[in-house]
Amino acid sequence: MNLHDKLQIYDISDKKDFIGNLPDHILHHILSLMSTKDAVATSILSKRWKYLWMDLFAFNFAIYSNQSDSGICNPTNHLLDLVHRLLHRSNSRPISLTIAMYGSGITVDPVKLHCLLSDPNMYKVEELDISLNLKSNPFILPQSFSTCASFNNLHLQLECVLNVPSCICFSNLKTLNISSVTFSNDDSLQKLLSGCVVLQELIMYGCGWNNIKHVNIAMSTLRKLSMDFNYPTDDEFFGSKIEIDAVNLLSFTCSGFLTVEVSLVNLASIVDAYIDLQIYFPLNQPYIAAHEIKLLTGLHQVKSLWLSNDTLECLSFAEDNFHFLPSFYDLKRLGVNFGSVAGYTNAFLMGFLKKTPKLEALEIPNGFDPIICMDGEEWIMNSVPLCFKTCLNLFCFSNFDGDEAEIQFLKFILENAPNLINIHIYGSYNLLADLKKQTDICNRMKSMGLENWT
Amino acid sequence: MAEEVSSQMNSLSISETNPSSSATISLVSGDDIVFKVEPTIAKEMETVQSFIDETDGKITTIPLPNISSHDLPYVIEYCEKSIAGKITKEFEAEFVKKLNNEEVKELFLAANYLNIKKLLDFLSQVIADRIANKSVEYVRRYFGIENDFTPEEEAKLREELAWTFTGVDPDDEDEN
Known part of the structure; x- marks a missing residue:
């Protein structure tokens, strides 16, 4: 074919049939740019389009409905059937699959789900994200699913009591996010986590721990761990214990109500930790405080630590146990977020600072609450933490209001931390709007020897 | 230019x-x-x-x-x-x-x-x-696709895929 023919070859005089002559790969490209819902709907266009969308690689099936009679006859069953057909037909690269069904009008048949997860074609799936409410029915992960080697990233948000089979092994799983699940017993959790032999990231969000007594697990490949705990239910008995040995863990995050005793052991590699606990009604505070002491003890090798106001306040209920807290000899950087209910927090901050002899940087990102102006004086002056005198060289105070307690604290640090090189103070919006106060504070700063601040 | x-x-x-x-x-x-x-x-x-x-x-x-x-x-x-x-x-x-x-x-x-x-x-x-979010009829017109399903086939497909039609925009007149 000569070049002239090549240029002539397309005849698109029939503009009406716009898409008819285009090759599949062009249509796939357009489909890949659409939502899964729109892409699936194209299967009704014509016979040519019926299966085109199934050649894609990423699918996000989601039904959000709050109407009990949306006029659709059991959409979830149809959707699960469709995913079956997709798995069967797909013969391309590994696929990423998201199935989410929420809403009061949505009921998921556990048998159907079990059937889908047992599908032998599940081995084609590399990333799987399932969010379903199974109405707390006990649900058993199918045996074939539990040994599926293709999973790289697994997100199971299943509102149910979860049982796992006797043999479970996700041999390639790097990221596991398990949320809303109530573990049926120690054995289930133990086997699930032990079966993730190369896991690097574990996220446990809002799980039910009622049936857990004591689980002890070693996860040597784990690098990142995030745990969030729900508001305690009435039957929460605060006696659950989980001990995690994670020698390669780099990063740890914990938030919510620490109803479970989490012991982290052997954290030789830990770099940063972020603790944002919340306070529960007084009756159970001693439990949470004891759990917190335990948790912090496990983190004593951390280099960078962030504590929320409530986290510090919880410590106040651990008064008797506070001395059990070891020193954080590796801690270089501490961030403390004072919230709106700061009460005794400062006293415990000072107590905690005595446990951090090598601290180089202290950051207060949210300023102080004006309420603590009242007891501004006494908590500071008792004694100066060692790190102030020896190694603290950076102090960063954001959202600075210029209130008395803040200024007192600043003064205290300036007087007692001779090695401070960098001091960053960022004014709050309130302060920036108040020119008179700004001038006043500028003068006070100058009298303390501080010339420039933001 | x-x-x-x-x-x-x-x-x-x-x-x-x-x-x-x-x-x-x-x-x-x-x-x-x-x-x-x-x-x-x-x-x-x-x-x-x-x-x-x-x-x-x-x-x-x-x-x-x-x-x-x-x-x-x-x-x-x-x-x-x-x-x-x-x-x-x-x-x-x-x-x-x-x-x-x-x-x-x-x-x-x-x-x-x-x-x-x-x-x-x-x-x-x-x-x-x-x-995006358009009805099947709209997309057929847009692409100039001729529907080659029998009415029965189409009705069956529509029932199975009913969940994809929630929140579809009402058809407006084609722009051209």
Whole structure:
């Protein structure tokens, strides 16, 4: 074919049939740019389009409905059937699959789900994200699913009591996010986590721990761990214990109500930790405080630590146990977020600072609450933490209001931390709007020897 | 912007010219309008460039029978922006604002024919956006697709895929 023919070859005089002559790969490209819902709907266009969308690689099936009679006859069953057909037909690269069904009008048949997860074609799936409410029915992960080697990233948000089979092994799983699940017993959790032999990231969000007594697990490949705990239910008995040995863990995050005793052991590699606990009604505070002491003890090798106001306040209920807290000899950087209910927090901050002899940087990102102006004086002056005198060289105070307690604290640090090189103070919006106060504070700063601040 | 020159020739054949004498490339639209463009612009159009390469640069007048003189300036404008490195979200938004559905489709075919990857990707997104959340009938009309399902087959498919039709935009009159 000569070049002239090549240029002539397309005849698109029939503009009406716009898409008819285009090759599949062009249509796939357009489909890949659409939502899964729109892409699936194209299967009704014509016979040519019926299966085109199934050649894609990423699918996000989601039904959000709050109407009990949306006029659709059991959409979830149809959707699960469709995913079956997709798995069967797909013969391309590994696929990423998201199935989410929420809403009061949505009921998921556990048998159907079990059937889908047992599908032998599940081995084609590399990333799987399932969010379903199974109405707390006990649900058993199918045996074939539990040994599926293709999973790289697994997100199971299943509102149910979860049982796992006797043999479970996700041999390639790097990221596991398990949320809303109530573990049926120690054995289930133990086997699930032990079966993730190369896991690097574990996220446990809002799980039910009622049936857990004591689980002890070693996860040597784990690098990142995030745990969030729900508001305690009435039957929460605060006696659950989980001990995690994670020698390669780099990063740890914990938030919510620490109803479970989490012991982290052997954290030789830990770099940063972020603790944002919340306070529960007084009756159970001693439990949470004891759990917190335990948790912090496990983190004593951390280099960078962030504590929320409530986290510090919880410590106040651990008064008797506070001395059990070891020193954080590796801690270089501490961030403390004072919230709106700061009460005794400062006293415990000072107590905690005595446990951090090598601290180089202290950051207060949210300023102080004006309420603590009242007891501004006494908590500071008792004694100066060692790190102030020896190694603290950076102090960063954001959202600075210029209130008395803040200024007192600043003064205290300036007087007692001779090695401070960098001091960053960022004014709050309130302060920036108040020119008179700004001038006043500028003068006070100058009298303390501080010339420039933001 | 490309210089638009009315072609004198009725039956246009590939004219042999000495490459050193003319630095520009002439693109001839389906309705015989000649557009003179810089060789760098031609490089953006893989089909044109491979044509030039295969003739060792001797041929610099290239007939594009499938592209009308209405569409070709848009293609050239996009390519000019592309080589200037000035394809921004703002430019693309302005560019697409000027185009009706029919023009988008014609440009898409032109981009496919000329093999201009960036323009093709961009217009794919435009098409995907324009048929998002639309009814099956709308999309059929948009693409000019003839429904070859029997009514029974279609009804069965519609029932199975009912969940995909929640929240579909009501059909408005086609733009053109």
